[in-house]
Amino acid sequence: MELTCYLYPGWKPRIRAASPRRDWMDASPESFAYRCLPLSIANSHGWEILTPCGFEAFWTGGMAPEDVIIRCDRGSAPHDAPVALFGQGVMTFHVSGLFRTEPGWNLWVGGPPNAAKDGIAPLGGIVETDWSPFTFTMNWRFTRPKHWIRFEENEPFCHIFPLQRAAVEAVEPRFVPIDEEPQLKAQFENWSRSRDAFQKEMMRNPPSAPSDKWQKFYYRGIDATGVPGTDDHKTKLRLSEFEPAGQRCPMHSDPTGRND
Numbered sequence: 082m083e084l085t086c087y088l089y090p091g092w093k094p095r096i097r098a099a100s101p102r103r104d105w106m107d108a109s110p111e112s113f114a115y116r117c118l119p120l121s122i123a124n125s126h127g128w129e130i131l132t133p134c135g136f137e138a139f140w141t142g143g144m145a146p147e148d149v150i151i152r153c154d155r156g157s158a159p160h161d162a163p164v165a166l167f168g169q170g171v172m173t174f175h176v177s178g179l180f181r182t183e184p185g186w187n188l189w190v191g192g193p194p195n196a197a198k199d200g201i202a203p204l205g206g207i208v209e210t211d212w213s214p215f216t217f218t219m220n221w222r223f224t225r226p227k228h229w230i231r232f233e234e235n236e237p238f239c240h241i242f243p244l245q246r247a248a249v250e251a252v253e254p255r256f257v258p259i260d261e262e263p264q265l266k267a268q269f270e271n272w273s274r275s276r277d278a279f280q281k282e283m284m285r286n287p288p289s290a291p292s293d294k295w296q297k298f299y300y301r302g303i304d305a306t307g308v309p310g311t312d313d314h315k316t317k318l319r320l321s322e323f324e325p326a327g328q329r330c331p332m333h334s335d336p337t338g339r340n341d
Contacts, residue, residue, distance in 0.1 A: 084128075084188075084243055085181040086323055092177035095131035098320035099124060099240060103195055111291040118300045118316060123194040125318045127242030130176060130219070133161040135234040138201075140170045142226030149223070154234070163238075170223040172201070174238050175216070182210045186243045190217060193237045200228040203238075209246065272298065272305040 086094065101121040106114035115121055134157035141148040149165035149172055163174045180188055188210040192203020204220045219239040223230075232238060259266045279296055288294055298305055302314030 082183055082186070082243070083181075086178040087181065088178060093133075094177040095133060095235065096128055096178070096323045097131065098322055099127050099129045099193070099237070101125040101317070105197075106195075111294075113291070113294075116295050116297075116300070120195055122315060122318060124196075125320070126194070127189070127240050128320065128323070129193060129237035130174075130178075130239040130241070131235045132174075132232045132238050133234065134158065135232060135236075136162060137229050137231045138163070138172055138223075139229050140223035140226050142170075144168050144170070166218075167220070170226070171204075172221050172223070174219040174221075176219055176239060177216075179214070179216055180208075180210045180241070182243050184211050185246050186211055187246045189242050189244055190219060191240055192219075192221070193240045196237070198230060200225040201230045207244075210243075211246075268304050268306075275305040 086096065088094070101124045103114070103124060106112065106120070109115075135154040136157070137152045139150045139152075141150070146165040146168045148168070149170065151163055151165065151172065153159075153162045163172050165171070166173045182188055188208045189205070190208055191205035201221050201223050204222055206217065206220075208217050221238070259269070276296065283294065296305075300316060302310050302316075304310060
């Protein structure tokens with residue numbers, strides 16, 4: 082599948098395959114937060130668009146556009162700065178790219194997963210990028226007035242990934258007693274007993290090696306008896322970078338060195 086970003090003259094978006102790393106996860110004791118594979122996969126599930134300049138922003142608490150104050154770092158180009166367009170404590174980033182997906186595919190647009198910022202939160206959107214000839218914006222809404230927030234240059238402000246438009250409406254959700262799936266029930270109960278026993282053993286005899294402090298069943302893609310769950314289990318995503326024809330993308334490598 083192709084995901085194309087068309088560039089108007091002068092547009093130079095900074096886009097990279099999303100990093101699985103998060104500062105708060107790095108800072109967790111023994112980096113234990115990375116034991117949660119769903120978190121790491123979500124972090125890297127798509128592409129990040131980076132801020133072309135560093136800036137600070139402040140919300141007075143009012144509902145008018147002028148109640149959001151934005152101060153860019155010295156030397157920043159005016160057109161690189163986010164703006165306050167809508168009021169309601171919302172700050173808007175213009176995305177310098179016109180994205181195209183294949184027929185029937187949308188683009189999910191939101192903030193970087195699992196990367197909270199104190200005082201402001203990203204707003205999410207779904208864009209029909211298989212036909213739309215329009216650009217879109219990425220918006221963040223302040224959650225606390227009279228509090229300065231900061232984005233550094235090359236900090237992600239937007240996270241995108243494609244999804245099929247009709248898929249979610251084709252889902253038929255239902256509740257089912259687990260007794261109707263005796264094999265699944267047995268697998269769950271076996272895991273539950275194993276987990277309880279493991280936690281008790283950890284309390285009695287704490288291991289010295291960090292890797293021995295968690296069972297790693299889900300991380301390894303196996304059930305509690307060692308049976309693989311699926312042939313295509315993922316512990317890491319390897320997304321392609323946006324590359325112009327015939328040359329490497331200038332943002333191919335993560336400037337923070339955290340793309341592995």
